[in-house]
Amino acid sequence: MSLPAFDPPVLPLFQSKAQSNARLAIALGRRSYPIDIGRLDWAELAQGLTAPGRLALIVSNVTVDPLFGERLQAALRPVYAEVERLVLPDGEAHKDWRSLQAIQSRLAQLQADRRGTLFALGGGVVGDLTGFAAAVWMRGARFVQVPTTLLAQVDSSVGGKTGINLPEGKNLVGAFHQPAAVWADLGTLTSLPAREYAAGLAEVVKYGPIADPVFFDWLEAQADALAARQPEALAVAVRRSCEIKAAVVAADEEERGLRAILNFAHTFGHALEAGAGYGHLLHGEAVALGMRMAARLSVACCGLPAAQADRLDALLQRLGLPQSAPALDDARWLALMRGDKKSQAGRIRYVVLPRWGQAALAELDDAAALAAVRSVPLA
């Protein structure tokens, strides 16, 4: 992986709106695409889409559509002959077969052809679902990610992982399907509830321990500014997160190796989400707790200094993330973690930190994993 250097900016840094806008490129040959970050003009970006088809279908949910649905539809009208909106229920529980079928049925009713484009307007659920719907419509239609949550902007909208959940586990059904563009409009984040915003910061923090210690230092220095949604700090955080994710994905699009490091904390996190019952913990909240567990596991098994795990705990606390985990018995923990996609032939593989700023995969004893789980207080 070739990661562009991070030159920690001293904030307040940006003197104008234009300076905070950035376009990153995700380098995947024929599947390359731009990620625009900042206060964005959707109409201008729409004009820049190459070879738009006849039809655009905006997929959103009952929370986000009233905020931005009409604005996006208006921005797309000069470019597409037909611009439709499909509004789904909100929440992780609806990242399911029923919602997928609703999108496919709508496309069929609209007689969408292969060049129809889907626009995912919302958070990670809408993005994963809409991306998967695009992946399988006529064996591959185009889609544009318009992420409106911090978590989606810094993580799920970039990289082409799409899918739905089954009752047995998250993202068990899906596809690798890259978007044609990502429009990460920081303006959409002002309406985000505090809990969702903090959950997004968890995925931002993640990039430090796995890839960039200097970025982590900067996040510590800017924790108050970030917690207060200070726009300049936010712009830097989103941009750097996307840079790291783009570099990892470009090096390993289909997760044959390196990309697995992005799943740091996710074996624990997915188990926490499922164990608490979907909807009780936000994904980012589960990742925050999972990071604490994965860091303690790294201290116990892989030589990570405990002081680094302490720093991680402290930063997550300052950013308003939950400090305690739901109570689950050991057998339930292991069963949930074994269902994770990273496990092979029943053995559990964890992403650990042999050094601060560097991640690796390790198969570890159940006892060590359970000790790490117990290092986090119970709710």
Next chain:
Amino acid sequence: MSLPAFDPPVLPLFQSKAQSNARLAIALGRRSYPIDIGRLDWAELAQGLTAPGRLALIVSNVTVDPLFGERLQAALRPVYAEVERLVLPDGEAHKDWRSLQAIQSRLAQLQADRRGTLFALGGGVVGDLTGFAAAVWMRGARFVQVPTTLLAQVDSSVGGKTGINLPEGKNLVGAFHQPAAVWADLGTLTSLPAREYAAGLAEVVKYGPIADPVFFDWLEAQADALAARQPEALAVAVRRSCEIKAAVVAADEEERGLRAILNFAHTFGHALEAGAGYGHLLHGEAVALGMRMAARLSVACCGLPAAQADRLDALLQRLGLPQSAPALDDARWLALMRGDKKSQAGRIRYVVLPRWGQAALAELDDAAALAAVRSVPLA
């Protein structure tokens, strides 16, 4: 496309079972795979699979599973720790969401990981459905095609097109996902009902007009032997069909150009299937009628000599394929054909024959298409 030469064999040609077995390679870089054709030893082929996972799930239907399910399960047992069978209802109507969900649920219950392998044991419906289930399980699991119908052996099992039907049209939801291997066992064809066998021959015949006039000549000469399921003739027909398909797919895996020629007759054929109501016409029967229409369209619009269309009609008749089409009014015809995946922005694109043995895409007047439709007698 680089097509290996066809040296028309004089039958009876093969003196031993071994001589009729063949292994073709489909050349797709990292996604390359072998196609074995003949009287096959499944246990031996199973031993040759690289890096098998823990679990094999055989997907079949109520008609095929009783014939070959146990044999395949026994052949896989020495290779996989766990070999399960899932038996679905039979028929095109079951290439749907419900069957797809049944496969995914079973995989989840079995805690299949990414290296689990699906085996599609059956005809085109089982193959398309199982391939799609593999494509989306954990964003891409392996599958092996074990086609037991002639149509599946010469067409649908090769090339990686997978998917399900929607009420609005066939194969609207799907993925390109190449199998790890294709086992085209000619021994499975002896149990095939006469109608299904003849329907498979329609797809064999198709390769002549679009790619290989010499093969068509040979098919004319061997029509009686083929209609009588003479094993040597059948072995040649299946092998040459797979050779042509493999060459086309290798040149254009995701149907950005050339591969569309394989859809010769399918715009008409899909409309016939949907118009007659799924289950009334077999896919190959609809393709046979569609070929007659597409050939007449080529005569009317593209300079194909009428004598070639006459030859096609005569061969299809000798092979026992239907000679008359269901009655549909013009508006219904056009609506059904517009729903076809090849149409773009509402215009209908047809695969036509500017010359015998060569296919091309053309956008043609509705009037010309309807005249071609009317050239075939009504049932």
